[in-house]
Amino acid sequence: MTASKSFLIWTSALILVIAFGAYGAFLRLTVGFKVTALNDYYPWGLWIAYDVLTGIALAAGSFSLAFGVYIINKKKFEPLLRPTLLTCLLAYLTTALGLIIDINQPARFWHPMFPLFFQPHSVLFEVYWCISLYIIIQLIEFSPIVAEKLRWKWFYTVIESEKVMVPLVMVGIIVPTLHQSSLGGLFLIAPDKVHPLWYSPILPILFYISALAAAPAMIIIESNISSRVLNRGLELDLLSSLGRAMRYILLVYVAIRFVDLAARGALSYIGDARSLFFLVEILIGFIAPLLLLLPEKFVKSGKILLLASILVVFGVIMNRFDVLLTAWLYPPSGAIYFPTWAEISVTGMLVALEALAFTLAVKYLPIFPEIKREHA
Amino acid sequence: MEWKLSRREFLKSTGSFLVSLPLINTFGSYSSSNKNDPDEMYGFLVDVSRCIGCGDCQAACKIKNNLPVSSDLPYERNERSYWDNYSTLSAYTWTRIRSKKLVKDGKEIVRFIKEQCMHCIDPACASVCFVGALYKTPEGPVIYRADRCVGCRYCVYACPWGVPKWQYDKPFPFIQKCNMCYDRVIEGKKPACVEACKVGALTFGKRKELIEEAKRRISKGGYVNYIYGEEEAGGTCVLYISDVPFDELDFRKVMKFSYPELTQAYLGNMPIVIPSLFVGLLGLYLYSRRRQEVKR
Numbered sequence: 001m002t003a004s005k006s007f008l009i010w011t012s013a014l015i016l017v018i019a020f021g022a023y024g025a026f027l028r029l030t031v032g033f034k035v036t037a038l039n040d041y042y043p044w045g046l047w048i049a050y051d052v053l054t055g056i057a058l059a060a061g062s063f064s065l066a067f068g069v070y071i072i073n074k075k076k077f078e079p080l081l082r083p084t085l086l087t088c089l090l091a092y093l094t095t096a097l098g099l100i101i102d103i104n105q106p107a108r109f110w111h112p113m114f115p116l117f118f119q120p121h122s123v124l125f126e127v128y129w130c131i132s133l134y135i136i137i138q139l140i141e142f143s144p145i146v147a148e149k150l151r152w153k154w155f156y157t158v159i160e161s162e163k164v165m166v167p168l169v170m171v172g173i174i175v176p177t178l179h180q181s182s183l184g185g186l187f188l189i190a191p192d193k194v195h196p197l198w199y200s201p202i203l204p205i206l207f208y209i210s211a212l213a214a215a216p217a218m219i220i221i222e223s224n225i226s227s228r229v230l231n232r233g234l235e236l237d238l239l240s241s242l243g244r245a246m247r248y249i250l251l252v253y254v255a256i257r258f259v260d261l262a263a264r265g266a267l268s269y270i271g272d273a274r275s276l277f278f279l280v281e282i283l284i285g286f287i288a289p290l291l292l293l294l295p296e297k298f299v300k301s302g303k304i305l306l307l308a309s310i311l312v313v314f315g316v317i318m319n320r321f322d323v324l325l326t327a328w329l330y331p332p333s334g335a336i337y338f339p340t341w342a343e344i345s346v347t348g349m350l351v352a353l354e355a356l357a358f359t360l361a362v363k364y365l366p367i368f369p370e371i372k373r374e375h376a
Numbered sequence: 377m378e379w380k381l382s383r384r385e386f387l388k389s390t391g392s393f394l395v396s397l398p399l400i401n402t403f404g405s406y407s408s409s410n411k412n413d414p415d416e417m418y419g420f421l422v423d424v425s426r427c428i429g430c431g432d433c434q435a436a437c438k439i440k441n442n443l444p445v446s447s448d449l450p451y452e453r454n455e456r457s458y459w460d461n462y463s464t465l466s467a468y469t470w471t472r473i474r475s476k477k478l479v480k481d482g483k484e485i486v487r488f489i490k491e492q493c494m495h496c497i498d499p500a501c502a503s504v505c506f507v508g509a510l511y512k513t514p515e516g517p518v519i520y521r522a523d524r525c526v527g528c529r530y531c532v533y534a535c536p537w538g539v540p541k542w543q544y545d546k547p548f549p550f551i552q553k554c555n556m557c558y559d560r561v562i563e564g565k566k567p568a569c570v571e572a573c574k575v576g577a578l579t580f581g582k583r584k585e586l587i588e589e590a591k592r593r594i595s596k597g598g599y600v601n602y603i604y605g606e607e608e609a610g611g612t613c614v615l616y617i618s619d620v621p622f623d624e625l626d627f628r629k630v631m632k633f634s635y636p637e638l639t640q641a642y643l644g645n646m647p648i649v650i651p652s653l654f655v656g657l658l659g660l661y662l663y664s665r666r667r668q669e670v671k672r
Binding site: 028032 | 405406464466467500504505506507508524525526527528529532533534536538541542544545546547548549550629630631635636638639640641642643646649650653654657658660661664665667668
């Protein structure tokens with residue numbers, strides 16, 4: 001394992017981005033929120049839209065894949081499990097770090113865990129608890145990989161045995177199901193401040209289904225990247241199966257979204273300034289990939305699968321930004337939010353941290369099956 | 377089959393989980409309003425027709441709560457009209473008088489509207505606060521317990537009137553808002569702003585009495601037949617009456633039900649959703665296992 005030139009360039013570039021973001025976070029913690037564009041009209045900005053809403057939505061791959069492999073017994077997906085587990089765990093950890101920088105009192109991040117402060121009538125209470133729990137579950141699910149590296153055979157045979165893994169996976173599906181939908185539930189409290197094109201009583205369901213659509217999309221994109229960078233083959237037949245799953249999820253999502261819009265009479269809002277965002281989101285982010293995936297021969301093409309996946313990820317990212325920021329009707333017309341460089345740098349740091357941790361994990365841990373040594 | 381035992385265990389654990397769900401509510405709640413009659417809550421009535429916009433209530437509030445007089449935050453600087461000395465509520469201005477020019481009976485007139493927390497009977501801000509920092513007291517005021525606050529700013533997002541503000545000029549801000557001078561109210565005194573009002577535009581009392589008083593004034597004539605706050609957001613402890621329509625005074629149109637109901641309708645599904653997910657997953661697992669066994 002000699003450090004190649006490209007590896008050195010890649011990691012040092014990431015470290016530069018991280019250092020820059022760390023400076024942004026330092027300013028946030030010393031100078032204060034003056035370095036951000038957040039204010040009374042925009043209590044939540046880029047950090048919530050990207051680090052939390054998007055970060056969690058794009059990390060739905062782990063529990064979706066675990067459902068396929070452990071619950072409905074589609075063992076063929078097993079080779080995809082470890083890299084997906086890793087990316088999702090990293091996404092959740094960076095979300096937690098991002099939240100600690102975002103909240104007013106970072107040192108009090110544990111307050112919602114303290115029983116005397118419990119207030120379970122808040123959707124955020126559920127989100128907080130589920131995300132914390134799920135990080136622990138993911139750490140346990142991930143632990144056999146570390147144990148394998150350390151050659152603690154007894155450890156991973158215990159954890160990976162069906163008796164431990166199946167109940168763990170069941171909890172590990174229910175918990176993210178709850179918080180993926182509850183992230184949409186956060187917005188239910190503001191019916192007159194969120195634009196009708198996005199506000200809906202079924203926002204939790206829409207958030208959940210769109211996260212499910214992002215799951216295969218992220219796995220397909222990550223497989224493409226890792227196959228190129230690590231010179232591994234592309235598991236095209238597996239990815240095609242994922243593409244088929246994605247097709248049906250998108251179909252359900254688009255159908256529910258339009259039925260909901262029509263039932264609430266919100267389609268009449270198409271034409272106002274904000275509806276441009278809505279049209280781009282729904283047409284490019286959801287309907288275009290659905291059409292791309294409909295013909296069976298397209299699903300078998302790696303390039304079209306990748307394109308459709310990129311569109312879906314774009315759609316989900318845009319959807320989360322739209323629900324939080326585009327749809328936000330409360331500020332007076334003059335007050336427009338655009339993140340400052342400090343906010344962008346912190347988000348960049350979180351993404352770079354994920355990328356760096358992934359790079360190092362792939363290098364030193366048995367993430368991809370080919371690199372697996374014993375115990376295959 | 378070994379799974380028979382675990383199935384029983386599973387049912388047992390689901391059962392005990394279900395039984396323990398109501399227990400979680402005993403840990404904490406955002407409000408004691410379910411135990412207390414809204415009629416008995418304290419609040420005050422703002423009579424827009426009587427207000428002369430002197431600003432004594434603003435000054436009294438600043439003095440009582442030790443708030444800086446000149447502390448403009450970036451968004452406070454715009455759109456300041458002749459009579460407004462603060463253009464929005466902020467972390468450092470918990471109440472303010474805003475002015476509105478309008479035409480009544482062909483004459484140009486000005487009306488002054490006092491803004492502050494509405495002290496909802498079932499407050500959205502307190503319902504979303506996951507550590508119970510914002511809290512609806514049985515006496516009526518919605519108070520802020522700063523020692524609990526994590527600073528998620530969900531209250532700022534949730535309030536239909538945009539009342540909770542935060543110190544976004546600081547590194548470790550707190551939420552700030554009117555607390556109806558809770559310390560004075562429990563001592564049996566009026567809030568500072570009410571006490572400062574010399575023209576009788578503010579009347580302090582129990583919500584039921586205030587509504588009676590408002591109806592009495594409306595019936596004597598000269599008022600619009602509407603009490604703003606009687607039904608807004610499920611009812612508020614601060615009530616307004618006016619001689620010009622509330623629409624023309626730019627009062628926010630909010631829903632006429634309590635906002636927390638929206639999230640409770642969603643969260644209330646959890647005791648059904650969680651066990652159903654368990655049962656569904658277990659069923660799918662056993663089914664696919666059985667199918668594989670049959671295949672073999």
